[in-house]
Structures are given as C-alpha cells and as structure tokens.
Amino acid sequence: MTDLATTLTHTFQQHFGAAPAFIVRAPGRVNLIGEHTDYNDGFVLPLAIDRAVWLALRPRDDDTVHIISLDFDAPVHFDLNTMTRAAESPAEYVKGVAWALRGAGCALRGFEAVMQGDVPIGAGLSSSAALELAIARSFASVSGLAWDAPHMARLAQKAENEWVGVNCGIMDQMIAATGRAGFAMLIDCRTLALTPAPLPAGVAVVVLDTGTRRGLVDSAYNERRRQCEAAARFFGVAALRDVTLAQFQAQAHALDDLTRRRARHVISENERTLTAARVMQAGEVAALGALMNASHDSLRDDFEVSSPALNAIVDIARQQPGCYGARMTGAGFGGCAVALVAADAAATFATATASAYQTATGHTPAVYICHASDGAAVLAGG
Numbered sequence: 397m398t399d400l401a402t403t404l405t406h407t408f409q410q411h412f413g414a415a416p417a418f419i420v421r422a423p424g425r426v427n428l429i430g431e432h433t434d435y436n437d438g439f440v441l442p443l444a445i446d447r448a449v450w451l452a453l454r455p456r457d458d459d460t461v462h463i464i465s466l467d468f469d470a471p472v473h474f475d476l477n478t479m480t481r482a483a484e485s486p487a488e489y490v491k492g493v494a495w496a497l498r499g500a501g502c503a504l505r506g507f508e509a510v511m512q513g514d515v516p517i518g519a520g521l522s523s524s525a526a527l528e529l530a531i532a533r534s535f536a537s538v539s540g541l542a543w544d545a546p547h548m549a550r551l552a553q554k555a556e557n558e559w560v561g562v563n564c565g566i567m568d569q570m571i572a573a574t575g576r577a578g579f580a581m582l583i584d585c586r587t588l589a590l591t592p593a594p595l596p597a598g599v600a601v602v603v604l605d606t607g608t609r610r611g612l613v614d615s616a617y618n619e620r621r622r623q624c625e626a627a628a629r630f631f632g633v634a635a636l637r638d639v640t641l642a643q644f645q646a647q648a649h650a651l652d653d654l655t656r657r658r659a660r661h662v663i664s665e666n667e668r669t670l671t672a673a674r675v676m677q678a679g680e681v682a683a684l685g686a687l688m689n690a691s692h693d694s695l696r697d698d699f700e701v702s703s704p705a706l707n708a709i710v711d712i713a714r715q716q717p718g719c720y721g722a723r724m725t726g727a728g729f730g731g732c733a734v735a736l737v738a739a740d741a742a743a744t745f746a747t748a749t750a751s752a753y754q755t756a757t758g759h760t761p762a763v764y765i766c767h768a769s770d771g772a773a774v775l776a777g778g
C-alpha cells in the first residue's frame with residue numbers, strides 16, 4: 397500500500413473501530429494538448445497524474461453519508477433522502493454526485509469514510525474531478541453498481557454542471573475515470589471514444605504551477621463558450637468540431653476578427669491534437685513538443701486565455717536544455733503550464749525554471765514531475 401492508503405486505513409480504524417471495506421482512489425490530470433476543445437465536441441489528450449483523492453470506507457445500514465476529510469475543516473455529513481444545495485464547499489461535490497447517480501436510476505447505500513488527497517486545489521489540475529470520481533467509485537463500491545467509466549464521467553460532469561453550477565466540459569471527468577498508467581488518452585469528446593497514446597520513453601511530463609490564480613476565470617470561460625457557439629452557428633454546424641481547417645480558411649473572411657480568432661484556435665487545436673496522438677504512437681518527441689508550443693501560442697494570441705505569468709513560465713521553460721515544448725494547460729488565466737522534458741534533464745530543468753521564473757516575476761512557483769497513472773479504481777476490498 398502507498399503511504400496515503402496506510403494513513404487512511406489507520407485513521408479509519410481509529411475513528412470507526414474496524415478496518416475499511418474498500419479503498420478507492422481517483423486522480424487529478426494534466427492536459428498535454430487539446431485546450432478549450434472539449435466543449436466544442438473536439439479532441440483532448442490529457443493524462444491522469446500520480447496525485448489523487450483517496451477514500452477508505454465501509455457501507456452503512458442507513459441512507460446517510462459521513463466523510464471525515466483530513467484536508468477540509470468540516471466533515472461531510474448528509475442524508476441521501478433530504479439533500480439540499482448549499483453554498484459551494486467540498487460537500488456539494490459529494491452531494492452532487494449522489495444526486496446525479498440517483499437521477500440515473502442507481503440505488504445508493506450510505507457510507508462512512510476517511511478521505512485525503514494530494515491534488516493541489518485550485519491549481520488547474522482538476523482536484524474537483526478527482527473528488528467527484530472518487531465519490532462515484534465509493535458509491536459504486538458500497539452499492540454494488542456496475543462501473544462504466546465513461547458513463548460515470550458523464551454523471552460526474554452533470555453533478556459539476558447542474559448541482560455545483562460550474563459549466564465545465566467533459567475532459568477532466570473522463571480522464572479521471574479512464575486514465576491509464578504510462579499513457580495519455582486521446583478522447584473524442586463527442587463520442588467519448590478513447591485511444592491510449594504511449595508516453596515516449598525517456599521523457600518526463602513536468603507541471604509548472606505559476607502560483608497565480610484568477611478569480612474571473614468562470615466568466616471568461618463562459619464567454620469563450622458563447623463565442624465558439626456563435627462561430628459554429630456561422631458555419632451552420634452543431635459544434636466547431638465539424639469545421640475543417642480548409643472550410644475555415646475558405647469562409648473566415650466573412651467573420652468578425654474576434655470570432656475568427658476564437659474559431660481558428662479551436663479548429664487548429666483539434667488538428668494539432670489528432671497529430672499529437674499520431675506522433676506519440678510513433679515516439680516522435682520533438683514533433684510533440686513543437687505541437688505543444690504551437691498550442692500555447694494559439695491560446696495566447698487567438699483564444700486569449702493565457703496570462704503574463706503563464707507566458708513567462710512557458711518562455712523560461714522553453715529556453716532550458718532538454719525541453720521539447722511547453723504550454724499553458726487547463727482553462728488558463730493562471731494556474732499551471734506543462735512541459736515535455738528529457739527525463740535525464742528533468743530535475744535540473746525543474747530547479748532552473750522555478751528559480752528563473754521567481755526572479756523574473758516575483759511569484760513562487762511549484763513544480764511537479766508527473767507520472768501517468770490509472771483512472772478511478774478500487775485498490776482494496778473491491
């Protein structure tokens with residue numbers, strides 16, 4: 397067992413006087429390429445990281461849920477039959493998943509649990525999707541539900557959209573549900589078809605947290621969604637996924653400048669993402685790095701969701717020896733960048749990038765060398 401699983405088992409025993417029946421884990425994620433494409437029915441290429449939310453749990457005989465969290469101040473405690481929405485807190489993600497599962501016809505049992513995670517919260521590494529999938533996996537374990545990963549991802553997204561009220565796409569929940577150790581996952585966000593893409597040998601995926609957070613990210617995100625929908629209407633299609641670069645080039649002159657740039661990002665990013673999955677199959681690391689660089693430039697100039705801090709850390713990363721490419725990752729405006737680095741240069745890269753970034757901007761970064769891990773799973777008792 398990992399250290400976290402051992403701690404949780406021990407704490408569970410102290411609180412509940414018996415061993416847990418199950419231990420479940422669901423990971424955070426970093427996206428290699430395919431940004432702001434998921435809500436355009438497009439393609440993404442994320443990997444599940446080796447940071448996760450864990451629960452040790454056992455079923456209860458009633459319909460209540462009791463979770464002692466080692467990370468949050470307040471325990472989560474509610475009755476499945478009388479749940480109501482409250483101000484945003486971790487408990488709302490738990491209730492939201494219960495609500496979505498019940499809405500899909502699942503008969504749920506209550507459970508008691510000890511929970512802990514090591515996905516940094518609010519950094520853009522999808523700690524909320526990790527929490528949602530860990531809770532879904534917990535309910536599935538104690539209630540004897542069949543585990544259909546893409547279906548569970550859809551229900552977790554529904555919980556976030558409709559219970560918590562955050563208008564996210566499907567990427568984060570899908571990769572938390574379906575990640576595979578050693579692989580990134582090409583996800584078709586329309587059909588939810590999955591194609592594993594092996595991480596090339598000898599490279600490290602390095603997450604660079606700028607240490608900056610932007611409060612207005614939700615409104616900017618929703619604005620981008622509306623602009624993409626307007627562009628899709630212009631082309632007469634359901635989503636920008638349905639427009640090829642050739643079609644775009646033929647008709648783009650009739651679009652206003654802003655909508656043209658938003659559409660150009662999404663349409664070109666879909667092509668880059670499909671190409672990235674192909675070059676990964678062929679082990680072409682330099683080509684993958686170049687696609688990541690082009691993705692960042694498009695997010696910065698056309699989609700306008702980068703930030704000075706993200707641009708600074710990306711520029712610094714690209715100058716370091718052993719770096720194949722770097723880009724912002726996630727929604728943008730702050731949070732993290734991701735770099736593809738020669739594995740034997742990764743430790744030096746991490747120190748040099750962090751110190752040059754801190755000197756240039758005054759922000760304190762965090763750096764994580766990540767390993768691609770499995771999606772939501774039952775590790776013991778399942």
Ligand code: GLA
Pocket residue numbers: 430431432433434435564565566567568726727728
């Ligand atoms: C956030 C959302 C995702 C996706 C990304 C941008 O992480 O939760 O669904 O839209 O932004 O690619």
